[in-house]
Amino acid sequence: MEQITILEGRQKQIFEKKKGVAQPDIACDTSSLSGSVSQRACVFCGSRVVLYPIADAIHVVHGPIGCAAYTWDIRGAVSSGPELHRLSFSTDLQEMDVIYGGEKKLYHSLIELIEQYKPKAAFIYSTCIVGLIGDDIDAVCKKVAKECGIPVLPVHSEGFKGTKKDGYKAACHALMKLIGTGSTEEISKYSINILGEFNLAGEAWIIRQYYEKMGIEVVATLTGDGRIDAVRQAHGATLNVVQCSGSMTWLAKEMEAKYGIPYIRVSYFGIEDMSKSLYDVAKYFPDRLDIMEAAKEVVSEEVKSLYPSLQKFKKALTGKKAAIYVGGAFKTFSLIKALRSIGMSVVLAGSQTGDKNDYARLKEMCDEGTVIVDDSNPVELSKFILEKEADLLIGGVKERPIAFKLGIGFCDHNHERKIPLAGFVGMYNFALEVYQSVMSPVWQFAPRKGGTL
Amino acid sequence: MKHAKTATQNACKLCNPLGACLAFRGIENCVPFLHGSQGCATYIRRYLISHYKEPIDIASSNFHEESAVFGGSHNLKIGLKNVSDQYKPEVIGVATTCLSETIGDDVPGILREYKKEFKNGSPMPILIHASTPSYQGSHIDGFHAAVRATVKTLAEKGEAQELINLFPNMVSPADLRYLKEIFSDFKAPMLLLPDYSQTMDGGPWGEYHRIPPGGTPASAIAGAGSAKASIEFGSTLEAAKSAAGYLDDAFGVPRHHLSLPIGIKESDRFFSLLETLTGHARPEKYDDERRRLVDAYADGHKYVFEKKVILYGEEDLVVAMTAFLSEIGMTPVLCASGGKSGLLKRRINELVPNMDELGIKVREGVDFVDIEDEAQVLQPDFLIGNSKGYTMSRKNNIPLLRLGFPIHDRFGGQRMHHLGYRGTQELFDRIVNTVIEQRQNASSIGYTYM
Numbered sequence: 001m002e003q004i005t006i007l008e009g010r011q012k013q014i015f016e017k018k019k020g021v022a023q024p025d026i027a028c029d030t031s032s033l034s035g036s037v038s039q040r041a042c043v044f045c046g047s048r049v050v051l052y053p054i055a056d057a058i059h060v061v062h063g064p065i066g067c068a069a070y071t072w073d074i075r076g077a078v079s080s081g082p083e084l085h086r087l088s089f090s091t092d093l094q095e096m097d098v099i100y101g102g103e104k105k106l107y108h109s110l111i112e113l114i115e116q117y118k119p120k121a122a123f124i125y126s127t128c129i130v131g132l133i134g135d136d137i138d139a140v141c142k143k144v145a146k147e148c149g150i151p152v153l154p155v156h157s158e159g160f161k162g163t164k165k166d167g168y169k170a171a172c173h174a175l176m177k178l179i180g181t182g183s184t185e186e187i188s189k190y191s192i193n194i195l196g197e198f199n200l201a202g203e204a205w206i207i208r209q210y211y212e213k214m215g216i217e218v219v220a221t222l223t224g225d226g227r228i229d230a231v232r233q234a235h236g237a238t239l240n241v242v243q244c245s246g247s248m249t250w251l252a253k254e255m256e257a258k259y260g261i262p263y264i265r266v267s268y269f270g271i272e273d274m275s276k277s278l279y280d281v282a283k284y285f286p287d288r289l290d291i292m293e294a295a296k297e298v299v300s301e302e303v304k305s306l307y308p309s310l311q312k313f314k315k316a317l318t319g320k321k322a323a324i325y326v327g328g329a330f331k332t333f334s335l336i337k338a339l340r341s342i343g344m345s346v347v348l349a350g351s352q353t354g355d356k357n358d359y360a361r362l363k364e365m366c367d368e369g370t371v372i373v374d375d376s377n378p379v380e381l382s383k384f385i386l387e388k389e390a391d392l393l394i395g396g397v398k399e400r401p402i403a404f405k406l407g408i409g410f411c412d413h414n415h416e417r418k419i420p421l422a423g424f425v426g427m428y429n430f431a432l433e434v435y436q437s438v439m440s441p442v443w444q445f446a447p448r449k450g451g452t453l
Numbered sequence: 454m455k456h457a458k459t460a461t462q463n464a465c466k467l468c469n470p471l472g473a474c475l476a477f478r479g480i481e482n483c484v485p486f487l488h489g490s491q492g493c494a495t496y497i498r499r500y501l502i503s504h505y506k507e508p509i510d511i512a513s514s515n516f517h518e519e520s521a522v523f524g525g526s527h528n529l530k531i532g533l534k535n536v537s538d539q540y541k542p543e544v545i546g547v548a549t550t551c552l553s554e555t556i557g558d559d560v561p562g563i564l565r566e567y568k569k570e571f572k573n574g575s576p577m578p579i580l581i582h583a584s585t586p587s588y589q590g591s592h593i594d595g596f597h598a599a600v601r602a603t604v605k606t607l608a609e610k611g612e613a614q615e616l617i618n619l620f621p622n623m624v625s626p627a628d629l630r631y632l633k634e635i636f637s638d639f640k641a642p643m644l645l646l647p648d649y650s651q652t653m654d655g656g657p658w659g660e661y662h663r664i665p666p667g668g669t670p671a672s673a674i675a676g677a678g679s680a681k682a683s684i685e686f687g688s689t690l691e692a693a694k695s696a697a698g699y700l701d702d703a704f705g706v707p708r709h710h711l712s713l714p715i716g717i718k719e720s721d722r723f724f725s726l727l728e729t730l731t732g733h734a735r736p737e738k739y740d741d742e743r744r745r746l747v748d749a750y751a752d753g754h755k756y757v758f759e760k761k762v763i764l765y766g767e768e769d770l771v772v773a774m775t776a777f778l779s780e781i782g783m784t785p786v787l788c789a790s791g792g793k794s795g796l797l798k799r800r801i802n803e804l805v806p807n808m809d810e811l812g813i814k815v816r817e818g819v820d821f822v823d824i825e826d827e828a829q830v831l832q833p834d835f836l837i838g839n840s841k842g843y844t845m846s847r848k849n850n851i852p853l854l855r856l857g858f859p860i861h862d863r864f865g866g867q868r869m870h871h872l873g874y875r876g877t878q879e880l881f882d883r884i885v886n887t888v889i890e891q892r893q894n895a896s897s898i899g900y901t902y903m
Contacts (some may be wrong), residue, residue, distance in 0.1 A: 007539050035532030037510045042492025064551045064587035066468030070496035092461035093588050112457030128552040159490035160516035378510050382661040397499050401508040405658045447659035
């Protein structure tokens with residue numbers, strides 16, 4: 001087979017754990033190399049994914065049509081009520097707007113859309129060329145907010161002004177403007193906000209239910225099944241519980257600084273991390289022992305029914321090897337543990353946006369011989385999948401065809417999934433999906449497994 | 454309810470660079486390259502993958518603030534170098550975006566500089582540049598711009614040959630395979646551009662391929678300039694924007710411009726053109742296909758007669774489908790497109806002269822909210838178009854028959870036929886079955902015989 005080489009500018013972002021070999025820090029937090037086919041997106045994408053699930057606001061993309069068209073109803077983020085987030089609005093800028101400016105078009109678009117849909121708020125995303133033609137979207141937003149009497153929030157997400165992470169920050173910045181504007185009078189002392197949970201396939205409902213069973217009040221979920229009024233009250237919670245550290249840690253830190261609300265980082269994937277995220281919240285309220293008792297009860301009840309059902313999968317999957325390439329590094333940690341619990345090892349682990357600490361921890365967790373990558377691309381992923389003889393790839397839509405072409409199983413762990421993978425029930429779904437893909441008899445025809453080409 | 458008109462809601466179009474990336478995938482050993490932000494390439498990959506279920510690598514020059522201020526020349530060059538090193542392509546298809554177009558990067562100039570500066574490195578790929586600003590037109594314009602740019606870069610003057618150029622428009626991989634089969638049966642040498650029949654619908658891999666196998670070789674495209682004729686599908690595609698138009702101007706290769714051959718009349722037109730150009734009679738196999746189709750029309754005519762349809766998608770597809778539907782007695786009460794060539798109505802009228810009498814309404818430059826408003830008034834029996842009409846279909850309880858691009862919520866969009874007798878047969882069967890299924894479901898009796 002032809003040798004696949006790694007681009008010179010990429011070598012520092014790849015690492016293989018080997019005994020007796022010096023352990024350099026992996027380079028990360030850099031922008032993608034020109035010409036490498038990064039699996040990342042842009043600043044706009046970062047903002048759009050964070051705010052997307054807020055269902056009673058309109059999300060208006062100020063720019064040419066593409067950015068809005070490609071993000072129309074693409075996430076599995078569901079709502080229990082209004083569904084404005086599933087519509088796509090764009091100012092659809094044309095050449096004349098680029099020459100003469102798009103402010104007027106934005107203004108009229110907003111006034112009309114707000115009149116038609118009566119949203120609780122509007123988020124206005126600026127895209128690449130808005131950053132170039134110099135539209136003052138802050139001024140337009142201010143004017144419309146005044147005329148319509150709802151918050152109209154600019155999100156400065158010009159695609160080229162940083163990485164996806166900067167987009168997360170721009171989104172959190174818009175959220176910070178809402179937080180603190182609602183009443184907190186009725187909120188219990190035993191309350192939390194769930195941060196970085198997007199209610200994909202109803203995951204936030206599953207998590208919320210666990211906490212509520214423990215006697216904890218959930219003030220706001222940011223942003224899954226999100227509502228503007230809940231966001232406005234979020235400063236009334238006692239604790240912020242942060243999942244998807246990549247997108248929401250900044251917000252948690254800001255809320256800590258401004259409102260003195262501490263935060264903890266959790267993950268809802270896999271039995272171990274899911275249980276820990278309930279215990280950690282319970283520990284935060286030591287004066288109420290019943291909360292910890294309730295947490296234990298939730299865990300024991302769930303695990304009692306889950307554990308036996310996992311054994312069939314474990315038996316089949318033991319010894320199989322997985323490759324993980326997802327957006328945030330924190331998810332990678334949980335996935336490694338979850339995979340181990342069903343007998344699988346991890347031969348490749350990577351993320352689009354992990355930071356130094358994430359990668360240090362990843363190195364610690366991984367087995368000998370595991371390859372760790374930051375901001376990888378299809379060529380590298382394929383190289384390591386083949387070299388390490390992985391049986392499964394976990395990733396998103398862009399990674400899926402790589403797995404299938406090479407004849408291995410695939411589990412979609414990105415924001416388009418339609419099956420909940422969080423919580424205890426999510427662990428069952430995860431194991432089932434992995435099992436169904438890895439154990440399928442169709443791979444016997446794959447050339448890699450001896451099928452004819 | 455008063456509807457917002459300034460903003461585009463639920464767009465019935467995509468942006469210019471998407472079409473260019475798809476077209477570039479139809480050239481052998483070619484990597485599409487977007488000169489813009491990382492997001493454009495990633496979003497477009499995601500969108501194409503969800504339809505074609507194939508890996509599609511699109512490189513990006515990955516603009517940063519400095520590139521936006523000082524120009525993208527540096528990033529473009531580094532990007533081209535990296536793609537050359539990692540993919541070892543024969544061709545790189547560079548398409549611009551709103552960003553690089555707005556800052557006014559002189560891409561042809563940068564490419565010339567690049568060729569000079571890097572001539573001693575790894576083998577220099579052929580560089581093709583298509584201008585595809587997202588603030589103009591839609592994805593179909595980018596598609597044609599890339600095809601034209603390819604021909605412009607590669608076609609050469611040469612000794613006259615029997616070759617026929619075929620520019621098929623944005624059709625499915627299955628359609629492309631069918632077109633190749635037809636030419637092969639006619640024993641007519643053809644140049645098909647683009648040809649993503651294999652790159653976007655290929656087999657499993659025994660080893661990793663940097664660039665999937667398939668596509669039209671650059672060396673073959675050189676011959677386009679000495680071909681004896683070009684055939685180009687797409688009624689709203691003007692010569693000034695098309696590959697065949699360029700070849701006619703530059704090399705005197707006559708351009709034969711047809712609607713996408715859907716339905717019997719338009720397929721006949723295509724086959725009779727092939728007979729004229731090749732001097733061969735239509736092979737028996739296609740006579741059979743045509744006979745079966747005529748027979749099927751007879752068998753199914755009652756199901757479809759005067760059924761009302763709303764049709765939407767790229768303008769050329771809408772024109773061709775309108776012609777087909779009218780020949781089977783269906784009424785496209787609305788022919789809609791997000792595209793805006795200004796030609797949609799005129800082209801439909803040419804193929805369906807009694808369109809006003811039939812009550813065919815035409816609207817271009819619309820979005821799905823506009824179409825839905827119309828649907829509520831027109832009360833069609835079903836919708837025909839891509840997956841993105843599903844929201845409207847579900848909300849208004851109108852069945853949707855999926856075709857074209859994108860098919861994101863059904864399996865096998867890339868293997869669907871639309872063209873010629875075979876494609877028409879497939880479409881006709883599906884249309885009739887949609888009606889039958891609807892009747893069967895609506896009946897309280899539950900007939901097993903329909």
